[in-house]
Amino acid sequence: MFAAGTAFGDGWFLGSNGYGYGVDAGMLAVVPIELCVKEEFEDLGTVHNFKQPFEAYVENGVFHFGDIDIDTAGYDDPLDSEEEDEE
Numbered sequence: 001m002f003a004a005g006t007a008f009g010d011g012w013f014l015g016s017n018g019y020g021y022g023v024d025a026g027m028l029a030v031v032p033i034e035l036c037v038k039e040e041f042e043d044l045g046t047v048h049n050f051k052q053p054f055e056a057y058v059e060n061g062v063f064h065f066g067d068i069d070i071d072t073a074g075y076d077d078p079l080d081s082e083e084e085d086e087e
Helices: 078-086
Strands: 002-006 010-014 020-023 027-030 056-059 062-065 068-071
Touching: 002 056, 010 068, 020 027
Parallel strands: none
Antiparallel strands: 002 027, 010 020, 056 062, 062 068
């Protein structure tokens, strides 16, 4: 299991796998599926089956979960753009 805080807290972050990751707790984590209760994460996470053991770490706001990179430092949150348009 690995968890760490994002570069700027909450937001929406695009992963190199094409999935978007909504963050409402200022952190991202990778957890073995065996430790999860399906009913608790069913609508709250993304399940990715890694084919082999992998490293998980964060460097300069970029999370590296095996073959998936999620940049939390240089993101463009579509919700921020919508809020600016409304002003």
